Amino acid sequence: MTVSKRLQRNQVNTQGLYARALKSAFVKLNPQVMIRNPVMFVVWVGTIVTALLVIDPDLFGAVQGNNRLFNFLVTAILFATLLFANFAEAVAEGRGKAQADSLRATKSDTTARKLLEDDTIQEVSSTALRKGDRIKVIIGDTIPADGEVIAGVASVDESAITGESAPVLKEPGSDVASSVTGGTKIISDELILRVTSDPGQSFLDRMISLVEGAERTKTPNEIALTVLLAVLTLVFIIVVATIPPLANFVGSPVSVTVLVSLLVALIPTTIGGLLSAIGIAGMDRVAQFNVVATSGRAVEACGDVSTLILDKTGTITLGNRLAEEFIPINNHSLLEVAKVALGSSIFDTTPEGKSIVRLAEKLGATIDFDPATAEGVEFSARTRMSGTNLPNGIEIRKGAVDSIKGFVRSRGGQINPELDAAYERVSLLGGTPLAVCQQGELYGIIYLKDIIKPGIRERFDQLRRMGIKTIMLTGDNRITASVIADEAGVDDFIAEATPEDKIAVIQREQAAGKLVAMTGDGTNDAPALAQANVGVAMNSGTQAAKEAANMVDLDSDPTKLIDLVTIGKQLLITRGALTTFSLSNDIAKYFAIIPAMFSAAGIGGLNIMGLASAQSAVLSALVFNALIIPALIPLALRGVKFRPVTANQLLRDNILIYGLGGVIVPFVGIKVIDVVVSVLGLA
Amino acid sequence: MKIRQVLADTLGFDLLAGKAEIKDFSRQNSKSIAIFLLLCLNLPIAQVVYAQASAEITPKTAWSIALLGLVILALCVYLFAVILQPEKF
Numbered sequence: 001m002t003v004s005k006r007l008q009r010n011q012v013n014t015q016g017l018y019a020r021a022l023k024s025a026f027v028k029l030n031p032q033v034m035i036r037n038p039v040m041f042v043v044w045v046g047t048i049v050t051a052l053l054v055i056d057p058d059l060f061g062a063v064q065g066n067n068r069l070f071n072f073l074v075t076a077i078l079f080a081t082l083l084f085a086n087f088a089e090a091v092a093e094g095r096g097k098a099q100a101d102s103l104r105a106t107k108s109d110t111t112a113r114k115l116l117e118d119d120t121i122q123e124v125s126s127t128a129l130r131k132g133d134r135i136k137v138i139i140g141d142t143i144p145a146d147g148e149v150i151a152g153v154a155s156v157d158e159s160a161i162t163g164e165s166a167p168v169l170k171e172p173g174s175d176v177a178s179s180v181t182g183g184t185k186i187i188s189d190e191l192i193l194r195v196t197s198d199p200g201q202s203f204l205d206r207m208i209s210l211v212e213g214a215e216r217t218k219t220p221n222e223i224a225l226t227v228l229l230a231v232l233t234l235v236f237i238i239v240v241a242t243i244p245p246l247a248n249f250v251g252s253p254v255s256v257t258v259l260v261s262l263l264v265a266l267i268p269t270t271i272g273g274l275l276s277a278i279g280i281a282g283m284d285r286v287a288q289f290n291v292v293a294t295s296g297r298a299v300e301a302c303g304d305v306s307t308l309i310l311d312k313t314g315t316i317t318l319g320n321r322l323a324e325e326f327i328p329i330n331n332h333s334l335l336e337v338a339k340v341a342l343g344s345s346i347f348d349t350t351p352e353g354k355s356i357v358r359l360a361e362k363l364g365a366t367i368d369f370d371p372a373t374a375e376g377v378e379f380s381a382r383t384r385m386s387g388t389n390l391p392n393g394i395e396i397r398k399g400a401v402d403s404i405k406g407f408v409r410s411r412g413g414q415i416n417p418e419l420d421a422a423y424e425r426v427s428l429l430g431g432t433p434l435a436v437c438q439q440g441e442l443y444g445i446i447y448l449k450d451i452i453k454p455g456i457r458e459r460f461d462q463l464r465r466m467g468i469k470t471i472m473l474t475g476d477n478r479i480t481a482s483v484i485a486d487e488a489g490v491d492d493f494i495a496e497a498t499p500e501d502k503i504a505v506i507q508r509e510q511a512a513g514k515l516v517a518m519t520g521d522g523t524n525d526a527p528a529l530a531q532a533n534v535g536v537a538m539n540s541g542t543q544a545a546k547e548a549a550n551m552v553d554l555d556s557d558p559t560k561l562i563d564l565v566t567i568g569k570q571l572l573i574t575r576g577a578l579t580t581f582s583l584s585n586d587i588a589k590y591f592a593i594i595p596a597m598f599s600a601a602g603i604g605g606l607n608i609m610g611l612a613s614a615q616s617a618v619l620s621a622l623v624f625n626a627l628i629i630p631a632l633i634p635l636a637l638r639g640v641k642f643r644p645v646t647a648n649q650l651l652r653d654n655i656l657i658y659g660l661g662g663v664i665v666p667f668v669g670i671k672v673i674d675v676v677v678s679v680l681g682l683a
Numbered sequence: 684m685k686i687r688q689v690l691a692d693t694l695g696f697d698l699l700a701g702k703a704e705i706k707d708f709s710r711q712n713s714k715s716i717a718i719f720l721l722l723c724l725n726l727p728i729a730q731v732v733y734a735q736a737s738a739e740i741t742p743k744t745a746w747s748i749a750l751l752g753l754v755i756l757a758l759c760v761y762l763f764a765v766i767l768q769p770e771k772f
């Protein structure tokens with residue numbers, strides 16, 4: 001599935017977005033705001049200087065060709081450059097704010113039923129709820145705060161948060177279904193919750209402040225780029241400031257207006273103006289993707305990820321394994337195995353258990369006991385088996401082959417070598433083998449078939465081309481894991497994995513200088529999520545997992561991790577491409593302004609664009625410089641089209657498109673503008 | 684303490700009595716004070732520019748050029764601050 005196909009949220013009201021952005025562009029002219037963007041602050045100071053020269057053209061001494069109209073035009077263009085840059089940022093911020101508004105609409109001050117010590121109910125405002133309070137919510141209620149289910153079972157409509165209309169079952173004690181989010185709605189039954197956040201600290205509050213940009217801080221790459229832009233700006237200020245003595249020496253004095261124009265043309269205004277918009281748009285793209293990032297740093301880290309750790313079930317294979325076949329051993333018939341398998345699964349409500357029941361019934365198996373008098377034995381990670389205890393003392397079990405072997409031995413049974421042969425056969429098919437037994441007698445193997453998600457192999461191929469290593473984690477045995485890993489095309493796998501293995505593999509990769517991303521939902525995943533460079537928690541997961549992760553996927557789809565890497569890379573590529581374009585633009589602007597400045601010194605031959613006059617050349621370069629910012633706003637907001645190729649190939653392509661393009665486009669653009677300026681008689 | 688007393692006796696009032704108020708005032712009006720000091724500094728620099736100018740320039744032009752020089756210097760200092768502490772911008 002492609003990124004664009006999966007973008008589903010964006011139900012934001014963008015009406016009046018551009019009008020608000022335009023207003024905001026003027027408000028951002030405040031020097032206290034402008035000073036945060038070094039490149040545009042220098043343009044701002046330049047605009048003030050040229051504006052003073054409109055009032056008094058001879059303020060810094062009389063220079064030939066220094067006139068009020070020219071100064072006014074330069075000032076107007078510089079002012080427009082500032083507005084365009086502010087507008088780009090305001091549009092990006094506006095989209096985030098619109099998204100925050102749509103989220104805020106789901107957040108309302110409701111009345112909550114707070115349970116007191118003696119279990120009596122006190123009605124309080126949702127804003128009065130504190131962490132640790134117990135509340136009761138019933139059908140039709142909007143859940144007043146984030147919480148953990150401590151009693152009851154209910155269906156919850158989470159569409160306000162996730163956009164997913166199907167209701168979600170919430171119940172206590174489960175890692176994946178016991179946390180609820182404030183703002184969602186109970187559509188059946190009732191729940192007792194323990195509040196897990198104080199007012200203003202809820203999941204929705206955090207989301208709102210993130211998409212609004214209130215908590216936006218510069219990412220490491222943005223900081224590095226800011227330093228580069230500041231260094232370039234400083235160098236060009238020094239260069240331009242030392243020009244007047246040289247110009248006077250060669251007998252071609254230049255006006256301060258032309259010097260300011262040269263400075264603005266040379267400093268990287270394009271990327272300076274679009275830098276924050278690119279970052280905000282990156283966060284916005286992640287939010288549209290129904291993922292909440294705790295910081296821009298996390299989104300950016302996605303682009304730098306070099307190792308992906310993925311759970312097999314739900315990410316690489318479809319979540320539900322289905323019973324495909326019963327393999328009898330010990331001379332038992334197929335019907336006998338089906339009967340024992342049915343008996344062991346009659347209380348199993350998992351999709352796997354239900355599929356075993358279906359297959360057994362299809363084969364004509366029936367149970368010869370009354371389920372009302374029997375007792376179900378639930379699966380546990382310790383025993384790794386489940387089953388049924390019959391009233392006559394007979395124990396029927398199904399589970400991991402090793403565990404069933406141990407169980408059979410403990411009941412005085414024998415292990416037949418046929419079992420290992422059947423186990424290997426299923427494992428080699430990439431399936432999960434479950435052994436079934438009754439008392440001390442083995443009956444056979446259930447073949448649970450894993451279905452690899454369609455298209456996942458191609459996704460892993462893409463990731464490999466991008467230089468990203470994929471590691472699959474599974475609780476399955478080594479043979480099954482290797483078959484699935486081979487079929488899916490992952491680079492490495494860890495079989496019979498425990499939560500500790502996750503941390504160990506993350507630490508091992510990080511020690512090798514890799515950036516690691518992983519998904520998780522359970523409390524036992526929390527340490528690994530915190531350890532990973534990018535930890536994506538499922539919204540259906542526990543509070544501990546969500547707090548440890550730096551991203552939360554509202555749709556609880558672990559496959560999304562692959563798409564997040566794509567978004568992160570797209571953000572980095574967009575920033576790199578526009579920086580390349582911005583810097584390579586300088587060449588054409590240099591060739592437009594320098595011959596114009598020193599025409600009297602006999603370097604007219606450098607006027608390779610054949611620009612009409614000195615003033616026309618300066619104006620054309622500045623107009624191009626200003627217009628390129630709004631022209632690139634859509635690209636900055638949408639992001640450069642991402643292709644899964646190696647970093648070297650990407651660099652080569654981008655240098656060709658944005659580097660060479662950045663050299664050629666201004667030559668054409670400045671020439672066209674020069675013709676228009678000449679025709680209009682502005683210079 | 685002695686100097687403070689001598690100053691107070693000489694001036695007829697305690698010069699340092701309003702130290703806290705002066706601190707508060709300068710903190711609240713730091714930008715205005717910076718601009719004022721910049722303009723004060725520009726006065727002697729403008730004289731140097733006027734004296735060194737080879738061509739005929741007016742005192743107003745000398746003052747403007749000196750101020751422009753200070754603005755460029757301030758921009759350079761600002762950009763150095765950005766380079767050294769980028770996370771603050």
